[in-house]
Amino acid sequence: MKILSNLGIVVGVGALLISCNDKNLTEVQVPLPEDVATSVQMGNPSDVIANEGTFKMIPLPYSYGALEPHIDARTMEIHFSKHHLGYTNKLNAAVAGTPLAKLTIEEILTSLDLENKTLRNNAGGYYNHNLFWASMSSKGGGEPSGALSAAIIKHFGSYNDFKNQLTETANKQFGSGWAWLVIDKTGKLSVVGTANQDNPLMPNIGVSGTPILALDVWEHAYYLQYQNKRNNYVEAFFKVINWNAVAKRYDDALAKEIPNTIQ
Numbered sequence: 001m002k003i004l005s006n007l008g009i010v011v012g013v014g015a016l017l018i019s020c021n022d023k024n025l026t027e028v029q030v031p032l033p034e035d036v037a038t039s040v041q042m043g044n045p046s047d048v049i050a051n052e053g054t055f056k057m058i059p060l061p062y063s064y065g066a067l068e069p070h071i072d073a074r075t076m077e078i079h080f081s082k083h084h085l086g087y088t089n090k091l092n093a094a095v096a097g098t099p100l101a102k103l104t105i106e107e108i109l110t111s112l113d114l115e116n117k118t119l120r121n122n123a124g125g126y127y128n129h130n131l132f133w134a135s136m137s138s139k140g141g142g143e144p145s146g147a148l149s150a151a152i153i154k155h156f157g158s159y160n161d162f163k164n165q166l167t168e169t170a171n172k173q174f175g176s177g178w179a180w181l182v183i184d185k186t187g188k189l190s191v192v193g194t195a196n197q198d199n200p201l202m203p204n205i206g207v208s209g210t211p212i213l214a215l216d217v218w219e220h221a222y223y224l225q226y227q228n229k230r231n232n233y234v235e236a237f238f239k240v241i242n243w244n245a246v247a248k249r250y251d252d253a254l255a256k257e258i259p260n261t262i263q
């Protein structure tokens with residue numbers, strides 16, 4: 001710690017020392033106390049439990065710090081244990097005691113009344129974030145392979161063309177929202193964007209398809225680390241994409257031709 005001693009005033013952590021003897025301005029070095037120079041303690045994702053209800057917190061498949069340096073641990077902790085938990089609890093409260101409590105999240109979304117704003121926001125928030133967590137891995141990044149790679153080349157021209165489309169969609173989304181890679185019932189891949197917590201499974205929102213990759217562009221997903229530089233966050237996201245998980249969802253969607261359950 002570098003501090004100034006003027007008229008003998010020395011300010012340390014937790015201490016204020018004053019002396020009138022020294023009239024000179026001098027610069028002194030004071031070591032930082034060990035109890036201050038410690039890292040922020042992170043919680044454990046598996047300790048985050050939703051209120052009793054239909055929908056549970058699907059465990060984060062990695063630690064909060066697993067995606068560093070691309071996505072920082074503090075952002076992941078707040079995002080999962082505060083924001084995502086909030087959506088889950090509000091969704092449970094919204095469906096409690098109604099026939100919706102017996103439906104899957106995909107069934108709720110595909111039959112959603114858009115005027116039901118509470119359900120729209122929180123069912124969307126629950127589904128979207130679960131897919132977002134599953135879209136990333138500490139061993140992610142690189143490019144897809146196999147059938148998914150061939151499909152991306154077929155429908156976008158190249159991996160870089162796909163990357164450019166997803167990047168542009170994410171960066172141009174005004175305010176809060178999401179960018180998606182989706183597959184339609186004919187097997188065609190496309191990139192779409194949605195506002196707030198809407199997603200392509202919802203009826204009549206202007207885009208459609210089964211999501212196989214989700215990118216959260218709400219400020220809460222990146223602001224601590226990247227501030228206003230959303231484009232840097234989007235670039236970092238490509239370094240943690242779990243292409244194995246995306247490929248499995250692609251295969252499942254082709255086989256079922258219906259929205260597949262998040263796992």
Ligand SMILES: [Fe+2]
Nearest residue numbers: 083216218221
């Ligand atoms: Fe989010």
